[in-house]
Amino acid sequence: MTDHPIRFFTDDHAVRRVGEGLLARTLPRAEWTHEAHLAACAWMVRERPDIDLDDRIAAIISGYNEAVGGVNDDAQGYHDTITRTYLTGVRAFLSDRSPEEPLASMVNALLASEVGARNWPLRFYTPERLFSAAARRGYVPPDA
Numbered sequence: 001m002t003d004h005p006i007r008f009f010t011d012d013h014a015v016r017r018v019g020e021g022l023l024a025r026t027l028p029r030a031e032w033t034h035e036a037h038l039a040a041c042a043w044m045v046r047e048r049p050d051i052d053l054d055d056r057i058a059a060i061i062s063g064y065n066e067a068v069g070g071v072n073d074d075a076q077g078y079h080d081t082i083t084r085t086y087l088t089g090v091r092a093f094l095s096d097r098s099p100e101e102p103l104a105s106m107v108n109a110l111l112a113s114e115v116g117a118r119n120w121p122l123r124f125y126t127p128e129r130l131f132s133a134a135a136r137r138g139y140v141p142p143d144a
Contacts, residue, residue, distance in 0.1 A: 004118065006111050007035045012103040019043035022060065025067035032068070034118055037083075039107045041090045046103065057083055074133035081135035082121055085142075089115040 009015050019040040021027025027036070044051055051060075062078040065071070072078045093115050097106050110116045121130055124142035134140055 004034070006116075007033060008108045008111060009035075009039060009104045015039045015043050015103045015107050016047075019048070022064050025064050027064070027068075029068040029070065032064070035111055038086065038090060038110060038116055041087055042094060042107050042110055043103065045087075045091055045094055046099075046106070053087060057087060074136060077136075079136045080138050081125070081130060081140050084139050085121045085124065086115075089120065 009018075018027060018031065018036045021031070022036075022040045041053075041057075044053055058078060058080055061083060062072045065077045070077050090110065093110050093113060094106070097109070114120060122144070124144055125135075126144050129135060129140060129143045132140070
């Protein structure tokens with residue numbers, strides 16, 4: 001897997017901008033990075049408890065992808081298993097953080113943590129299972 005330097009967030013506003021841009025479907029596609037995915041997830045978990053992420057996360061990300069010209073199919077776009085695996089990890093990570101911690105500090109700590117690594121889901125899945133069309137289209141349980 002290629003090493004990518006972590007793109008940290010400068011302040012709370014930068015994190016909120018990503019999350020709000022995802023929901024409004026206005027975030028530029030080029031800014032929808034791995035870090036942005038995790039930041040938006042953390043922001044919604046922490047600051048948008050009104051959103052039922054278990055029910056809405058697929059529609060939120062799929063809708064955003066389509067709005068910025070992307071495609072959600074068996075090979076690209078929204079990936080349900082990866083998203084739900086990270087959602088579980090983000091929730092667990094945040095449960096150990098102080099609610100008073102600045103948002104950017106918390107997100108940056110998440111990004112630098114084991115949970116924030118790009119290959120973290122591969123701790124639980126074989127590549128064949130994780131990158132299958134079935135795992136992209138719906139949640140599949142871990143096999144590793």
